[in-house]
Amino acid sequence: MDAWRRKIMFAWVAFLNGLLPYGAGNRLAARTIRHLHPALSKQQARWLSGLSRAVRDPQAQASAWRDFGKLFGVARLHAGLYAWNDRAWGERCELTISGFENIEQARALGRGALVMTFHHHLNMMFCTLLAGQGMPLNAVAFDNRQAARYQQVRARTDSIYLNAEQMLHGGELILVKPQGNARAILRAFQKNQLVSSSFDFPDFFQDRNRLEYPFLDASLSCPTGVVKMAITKQVPILSGYLDWRGGNRFAMVLRPISDGVSDTTVDDAMTQYLAHLEDMVRHKPGLWEGWKWVDPKS
DSSP states (O other): OOHHHHHHHHHHHHHHHHHSOHHHHHHHHHHHGGGGOHHHHHHHHHHHHHHTTTOOOHHHHHHHHHHHHHHHHHHHHHHHHHHTTOOTHHHHSEEEEESHHHHHHHHTTTSOEEEEEOOOSOHHHHHHHHHTTTSOEEEEEEOOTTSHHHHHTHHHHHHHHHHHHTTSTTOOEEEEOTTOOHHHHHHHHHTTOEEEEEOOOOSSOOOTTOEEEEETTEEEEEOOHHHHHHHHTTOOEEEEEEEEEETTEEEEEEEEEEOSSSOOOHHHHHHHHHHHHHHHHHHOGGGOGGGGGGOTTO
16 A cells, blocks of 8 residues: 555544544545545456456445445444554444354363354454453454565564454464474363464465365365364364444454264365355355455466
């Protein structure tokens, strides 16, 4: 992003955070922030090309892209809240959870649980809100601290990481490199904690356990190392995501994949995970960032 646009966006987010009620700030962020971030327009053509595999109607595609931009705005607003260590939003949001009993049943075994989520704008919010239900959650993310883009916003990004971690109810933000930090994930399972990560992306994390799976009429290359680890340790596996419903309202969906008792395989778990992703994107295609990864031209 151009430096001047970044400054304008950060100032605008600060304004929304400081002067508006939480729900109104979300609504205004959804309408405006996408117009201040050129990265959206740069990825629009490829994103819509991938979307066309599932959504044929041009009006529906345009509606999905608007939803994508709105969710991007809400996510950027909350990045600002994390950066400024404003935790009050967690109390001001109205959260409904479908399938929470699956988390309770999983943790009853005492082996923790793997919560497989998707790239859906609200990943960090998903983790902190789930941890806010009273259980430590360890959020696994790719360590990009050597990237040039990270260096441009280093102080802000470090603040986001640090302050978001404080909302994980005793869990950690685990930044991983290929084949790295397996011990931190194992320790979390041994402590009966949750571990959450995304498994729906083809690039920038070259897991040696990466496998190709059919998705819609294309395919996705997915890292599966943590899934393999969970199955080996008989850790229950779920999928989950968070959706913004307007204002201060959010909805979380949790669905079981493996109970940690019955025999299962990595392929079984990944097939179920991608079926849950397909359900999500058919319900609200603008929620998924990953349409650019199923580009028909790729």
